[in-house]
Amino acid sequence: MSRTLQLAEQLIARPSVTPEDAGCLELLAQRLAPLGFVCERMDSGPPEFRVSNLWAKRPAALDGSALAASKTIVFAGHTDVVPTGPLEHWSSNPFLPTQRGGKLYGRGASDMKTSIAAFVVAVEEFLATTPAPHLALAFLLTSDEEGPSVDGTKVVVERLRARGERLDGCIVGEPTSVQRSGDMIKNGRRGTLSGKLTVRGIQGHVAYPQLARNPIHQALPALAELAATTWDEGNAFFPPTSWQISNIHAGTGATNVIPGSLEVDFNFRFSTESTAESLQRRVHAVLDRHGLEYDLRWTLGGQPFLTPVGELVHAVQQAIRAETGIETELSTTGGTSDGRFIAQICPQVIELGPPNASIHKIDEHVCLADIEPLKNIYRRTLEALEAQAAAQAGAAQA
Numbered sequence: 001m002s003r004t005l006q007l008a009e010q011l012i013a014r015p016s017v018t019p020e021d022a023g024c025l026e027l028l029a030q031r032l033a034p035l036g037f038v039c040e041r042m043d044s045g046p047p048e049f050r051v052s053n054l055w056a057k058r059p060a061a062l063d064g065s066a067l068a069a070s071k072t073i074v075f076a077g078h079t080d081v082v083p084t085g086p087l088e089h090w091s092s093n094p095f096l097p098t099q100r101g102g103k104l105y106g107r108g109a110s111d112m113k114t115s116i117a118a119f120v121v122a123v124e125e126f127l128a129t130t131p132a133p134h135l136a137l138a139f140l141l142t143s144d145e146e147g148p149s150v151d152g153t154k155v156v157v158e159r160l161r162a163r164g165e166r167l168d169g170c171i172v173g174e175p176t177s178v179q180r181s182g183d184m185i186k187n188g189r190r191g192t193l194s195g196k197l198t199v200r201g202i203q204g205h206v207a208y209p210q211l212a213r214n215p216i217h218q219a220l221p222a223l224a225e226l227a228a229t230t231w232d233e234g235n236a237f238f239p240p241t242s243w244q245i246s247n248i249h250a251g252t253g254a255t256n257v258i259p260g261s262l263e264v265d266f267n268f269r270f271s272t273e274s275t276a277e278s279l280q281r282r283v284h285a286v287l288d289r290h291g292l293e294y295d296l297r298w299t300l301g302g303q304p305f306l307t308p309v310g311e312l313v314h315a316v317q318q319a320i321r322a323e324t325g326i327e328t329e330l331s332t333t334g335g336t337s338d339g340r341f342i343a344q345i346c347p348q349v350i351e352l353g354p355p356n357a358s359i360h361k362i363d364e365h366v367c368l369a370d371i372e373p374l375k376n377i378y379r380r381t382l383e384a385l386e387a388q389a390a391a392q393a394g395a396a397q398a
Helices: 003-012 024-035 064-068 109-129 153-162 215-228 276-289 311-324 368-397
Strands: 038-041 053-058 072-078 098-100 103-105 136-142 169-172 184-186 191-200 242-250 261-270 294-302 329-331 349-351 365-367
Touching (some): 003 103, 003 109, 003 368, 024 038, 024 053, 024 109, 053 153, 072 109, 109 136, 136 153, 169 311, 169 368, 191 276, 261 276, 276 294, 311 349, 365 368
Parallel strands (some): 072 136, 072 169, 169 349, 184 329
Antiparallel strands (some): 038 053, 053 136, 103 365, 184 349, 191 261, 191 294, 242 261
């Protein structure tokens, strides 16, 4: 059994349903500390929802001004997993890693304990051949990505920023691939902006509509206009911004009562062509033009981010090509990730992990054939970035 597979199974065996970590971070710290990583816990949150966070960093093997100029490359991920769903629907215990038919089954196999295991073993192999790298290496791991994402990576980023920590490149181990490890990476993500709209009417009897004001009837034209609005056209990296109603509710349950209020939950997934502020202004303009009496509460889940093609993207593309022969596809599709927080203090953030077809599903799995190539891609990426750093250091000394 490969060391990557062995570590992935050890992590899967820990029932770390969000926000529980179930000892995953302690296991990982025990692997990283002997490599020279200083492991720092940054746990956060109330006792009833305590989130486990680990920041582990290994400085570059340089001195003086060279050390100050060294670049820090971060591997980021989450140890928490979503709930299993009905256990009787699983073919095997979700927290008993099981191999069958060329696949590794278990909750977190794809999202994202295999990636974390591949991170660690890739770094072990890299340091075995490059014991004094020009690069500083770090891990940012949390147990609050599948949950509210309030006390996890967001908190760690805020603390790192407060003490002036500089990050230069980050690989997030989200399962981004489609058919084979490396066929798609995310070099950005759309922003997410949610709204909870309450339209106020006047409750009354349906037989006397003149004595009431139906908020559903009032709101429908505005909602139809919002649904038909073109918010932007997107760009070369992002699809157009979309607006979707996720829930709508009104009424008492009785068929003869005009409701007194209507509640609508909606969400924007927005590109870099729009801002949260511009979207909010446009929504309010529509609601006001239709003369609605309303309240609207906004929640900004994350700003969009984009990593242009540059050092990190080139290194990852080169690693994928060398390991698999694949010309990887750059994409910004899908949901959000903790990359949205890391991008606030790191100019280059990409996401790369195994195929994602089974994530959050019953019988989540990863193909055994995808595991070692993924680890090798991570290692090759470090090797390419180290070669760049060494060349830059040599040029500076010349």
